[in-house]
Amino acid sequence: MDTKNTLIAERYSDALVQIAKDGRLSYEKINADLEIVNNILAQSKDLMEFLTNPTISAEDKKGIIGKVFSEEIDTLIVNFLKVLVDKNRFSVFEEVLKSYKKTLDDVNNISRVQVTSAVEMNEESKVKLREKLEQKMRKNVVLELNISPDIIAGLILKMGDNVIDMSLRHKLEDLSKNIIR
Amino acid sequence: MVDLSIISRIWTIIVESNTFNFILFALIFVWIFKKIDIKNIINSLQQKIIKILDEAKKEKEEAQNQLFQAEKSVENLPAELKIIVNDAEKSAEVISKKILTEAEKQIESIESNATKIIDAEEKLLVSNLTKSTSRASVEAAKSHIENVLEQTPSLHEKYINESINELDKELDRLNF
Numbered sequence: 001m002d003t004k005n006t007l008i009a010e011r012y013s014d015a016l017v018q019i020a021k022d023g024r025l026s027y028e029k030i031n032a033d034l035e036i037v038n039n040i041l042a043q044s045k046d047l048m049e050f051l052t053n054p055t056i057s058a059e060d061k062k063g064i065i066g067k068v069f070s071e072e073i074d075t076l077i078v079n080f081l082k083v084l085v086d087k088n089r090f091s092v093f094e095e096v097l098k099s100y101k102k103t104l105d106d107v108n109n110i111s112r113v114q115v116t117s118a119v120e121m122n123e124e125s126k127v128k129l130r131e132k133l134e135q136k137m138r139k140n141v142v143l144e145l146n147i148s149p150d151i152i153a154g155l156i157l158k159m160g161d162n163v164i165d166m167s168l169r170h171k172l173e174d175l176s177k178n179i180i181r
Numbered sequence: 182m183v184d185l186s187i188i189s190r191i192w193t194i195i196v197e198s199n200t201f202n203f204i205l206f207a208l209i210f211v212w213i214f215k216k217i218d219i220k221n222i223i224n225s226l227q228q229k230i231i232k233i234l235d236e237a238k239k240e241k242e243e244a245q246n247q248l249f250q251a252e253k254s255v256e257n258l259p260a261e262l263k264i265i266v267n268d269a270e271k272s273a274e275v276i277s278k279k280i281l282t283e284a285e286k287q288i289e290s291i292e293s294n295a296t297k298i299i300d301a302e303e304k305l306l307v308s309n310l311t312k313s314t315s316r317a318s319v320e321a322a323k324s325h326i327e328n329v330l331e332q333t334p335s336l337h338e339k340y341i342n343e344s345i346n347e348l349d350k351e352l353d354r355l356n357f
Contacts, residue, residue, distance in 0.1 A: 118330075119337045129345050136352045152323065153330055153340035157348075164351045166344035168326060172319050179315035 009095030016080065016096070017103050025076055027104050033073035034097045037081065040068065041093070051090045061085045111139040114158040116146045118167075129155075 016034075020027045041048045047068065051061050062082045069078050084090045105112060113133055115121070121129070126143060133141040137159075151167035158164075195201050213219075330336050 117337075117341060119334065121341055122338065125338065125341050125345065128342075129348070132345060132348055133352075136349070136357050152326060153337055155341055155344035162355050164348070164355070166347055166351065168340060169323075172323055172326075175322075176315050176319040179311065179318070 005092050005095055006099070008089060009092045010099045012080075012084065012089065012092070012096045013099035013103060016100050017107075019076060019080075020107075025074060027107055029074065030077065031100065031104055033077040034100060036072050037069060037077070038094065038097055040072070051085065054088070058085050058088075061090070105142075109139050110142055111137055111159065112142045112144055114144045114146060116148050116151060116156040116158075116167075118147070118149050118151050118153050120147060121145065 016030050017027075019025050020030055041051075047064070050056060050064065062085055065078060065081050065085065069081065081090070081093075084093060084096075104110075111133070115129065126145075130141050130143055150169065152169045152172070154167040154171070156163065156165045156167050156170075
């Protein structure tokens with residue numbers, strides 16, 4: 001997704017945040033509804049293609065949105081999706097969801113940290129890691145855990161644009177570079 | 182009639198007489214001298230001889246003069262030759278020194294270049310060797326660690342805890 005689309009998505013995301021701020025829907029409800037939409041679109045590529053096809057009229061698209069989502073999500077969110085169709089911006093839905101999640105995290109003082117390990121971490125290690133991160137960052141930390149045997153051992157943490165690589169693979173690469181120098 | 186025998190005898194006496202022969206010979210000489218002008222010839226020969234002698238004398242003087250000139254001209258020859266030889270020796274010395282210096286410079290330059298090339302090649306070789314060795318060592322270490330981790334899975338927990346422990350330092354580095 002390019003910067004232009006990201007900026008557009010942020011604008012639509014701000015509209016959703018405003019709904020939450022106005023108290024018409026909670027942040028969590030909006031998030032939950034957006035997740036439902038995202039899951040349905042992920043399961044049906046045909047539906048996504050239909051909603052982003054420029055040769056299909058907006059009325060037809062809005063009709064389908066009403067039929068598919070009205071019983072699943074709040075009317076405000078259904079209307080939000082229809083606005084995306086009217087503005088021919090349905091293709092940025094995924095970016096809108098990301099942007100909203102980021103805003104929601106900021107509101108809840110949450111920081112998401114992607115953690116990669118070679119094997120599954122035990123609960124004790126997860127708690128220890130989260131507590132340490134929360135203490136340092138002074139935020140509620142949500143760990144997004146991935147497993148990649150390629151890193152050999154240790155952990156790789158990704159927080160926003162920052163990456164902390166404490167894996168054995170990285171240490172071996174450093175060792176190799178130092179020997180060559 | 183004249184007796185022929187008497188005449189013949191008289192003739193014989195005359196012919197055989199030395200005086201008569203001498204007189205006859207003298208008369209022939211006088212006649213020849215008169216006829217040839219021997220005096221003039223002698224004078225002429227004398228003049229020629231004198232002239233030849235004069236010319237010979239002149240030639241001798243000229244030869245002596247030339248000899249003198251030649252002697253004079255070669256008088257300083259040894260000194261000149263010595264100077265020429267000295268100059269030539271000096272020139273040769275200067276040229277040889279120059280050639281030697283340039284040759285030495287060229288040798289130094291060649292040696293320097295050769296040394297540089299050898300150094301560069303050596304460094305490249307060492308670098309390549311180090312790279313290969315380090316890669317091989319790291320690969321061997323990686324393989325060994327993977328085997329150990331496979332045999333002892335609990336080590337993963339140890340490395341994860343080590344990562345968590347060094348997190349403080351890393352977060353400080355990133356100004357968290």
